Amino acid sequence: xxxxxxxxxxxxxxxxxxxxxxxxxxxxxxxxxxxxxxxxxxxxxxxxxxxxxxxxxxxxxxxxxxxxxxxxxxxxxxxxxxxxxxxxxxxxxxxxxxxxxxxxxxxxxxxxxxxxxxxxxxxxxxxxxxxxxxxxxxxxxxxxxxxxxxxxxxxxxxxxxxxxxxxxxxxxxxxxxxxxxxxxxxxxxxxxxxxxxxxxxxxxxxxxxxxxxxxxxxxxxxxxxxxxxxxxxxxxxxxxxxxxxxxxx
Numbered sequence: 442x443x444x445x446x447x448x449x450x451x452x453x454x455x456x457x458x459x460x461x462x463x464x465x466x467x468x469x470x471x472x473x474x475x476x477x478x479x480x481x482x483x484x485x486x487x488x489x490x491x492x493x494x495x496x497x498x499x500x501x502x503x504x505x506x507x508x509x510x511x512x513x514x515x516x517x518x519x520x521x522x523x524x525x526x527x528x529x530x531x532x533x534x535x536x537x538x539x540x541x542x543x544x545x546x547x548x549x550x551x552x553x554x555x556x557x558x559x560x561x562x563x564x565x566x567x568x569x570x571x572x573x574x575x576x577x578x579x580x581x582x583x584x585x586x587x588x589x590x591x592x593x594x595x596x597x598x599x600x601x602x603x604x605x606x607x608x609x610x611x612x613x614x615x616x617x618x619x620x621x622x623x624x625x626x627x628x629x630x631x632x633x634x635x636x637x638x639x640x641x642x643x644x645x646x647x648x649x650x651x652x653x654x655x656x657x658x659x660x661x662x663x664x665x666x667x668x669x670x671x672x673x674x675x676x677x678x679x680x681x682x683x684x685x686x687x688x689x690x
Contacts, residue, residue, distance in 0.1 A: 444630065445674060451634050452678035455641060462637055462680040463650040465688055467493045467593060467610050468657050469520055469570065472500035474508045477657040480665065482512050488672040489513070491684040495520035495570040495593075496561075498553030506560040516685035517565045518593065519557055521572040522549035537576035547583050554588060568593060568606075568689050581605070591689040595654070597636065597645035608688045610652030611636040614664050623663030633671075650683050 455462040468481060471494045485492040491514040496505070499522055509515050526534035527541050537546055550569070557565045568591030569576075569584060575594070584592065585604040598607045612632035616624040623629075633651060640647040653671070655664065675682070 444627075445670070448630055448634055448674060449678055451637050451641075452675065452680055455637070456679055458641065460641070462675070462678075463683055464633075464653060464675060464680055465493065465608070465650045465683045465685070466490055466653050466655070467495055467518070467570070468655045469495040470524065470656055470658055471496040471505060471517075471520070473502040473505050475658070477660060478505075478508070480660075481655070481657045482508070482515065484668055484672070485515065486513050488669070488676065490672050490676075490682045491516065493518055493685040496557060497521065497524045497572075498556045499523035501557060501560060503560060506564075509561060509564050514684065515564065517557060517561045518568040518570050518591075518685065519550075519553055519565075519589075520570045522553040524572045526573075533575065534573045535575045536572045537580045539577045539579070543579050543583060546580055547587055550580075550584075550589075551587050566591065566685055566689055568685065570594075574610075593652075597639065598649050600646070606689050608649060608652065610654035612651070612653045614653065614655050614667065615659060621659045622661050623667065625663070626667060629667060650688055 452462050471478065481492065493516050494509065495518045497520045509517060521536045525536055528535050528538060554567060567589045569589050570593045581592065589605065591606040591608065592602065594609050596609055596611065598609050612629055614624055614629050616622055633653065636651045639645040640649070640651065
């Protein structure tokens with residue numbers, strides 16, 4: 442059984458240590474308005490929790506830009522280019538790996554960045570979110586030259602990035618192997634608590650906000666019910682949900 446009390450306890454330990462727990466929210470695979478996106482933005486607005494929308498440039502529509510402009514706290518990050526895998530079926534899916542010429546990849550990323558900047562204006566941040574949270578080292582090395590200032594993948598960040606601001610996500614609310622359904626309260630809370638605890642104890646970079654990753658297009662009722670509970674509890678416990686501009690500047 443999920444233990445929301447354990448999350449309350451962890452946040453209390455942060456307060457007792459004189460620190461404020463920080464978190465951030467990234468949702469992937471946006472291209473156009475939908476009922477699911479509407480529900481996502483409604484939750485963001487209701488709890489005043491900033492939302493970073495990782496948007497696929499190739500499919501991004503002007504109607505999405507219009508909806509984002511109406512929202513109170515939505516930023517846009519770049520989710521690869523087309524979200525297509527370019528690896529053999531036997532390998533883990535990857536768009537930005539080593540199976541294509543680097544020039545082809547950077548050309549796409551540059552075009553994608555220009556399109557999102559034109560569509561979203563100030564709401565767009567030059568932060569790359571690689572599809573499936575994977576990319577090759579040569580692509581990472583090329584990002585600053587393309588004008589990217591940030592990178593977001595999955596797991597506690599390393600100290601390797603010197604020219605990019607890396608802020609990752611640490612809790613995936615979807616269980617992809619079980620049919621793209623809610624991962625469950627127990628697993629989701631455990632991932633959030635683990636990263637918060639590791640930060641507090643200095644086992645990982647304590648300054649990296651704990652990231653929660655969602656995918657609005659595949660949310661079931663479990664995810665929709667979990668998010669308001671999470672936001673309500675963490676806000677009442679004094680945690681701070683960061684904007685993308687805060688953490689990538």
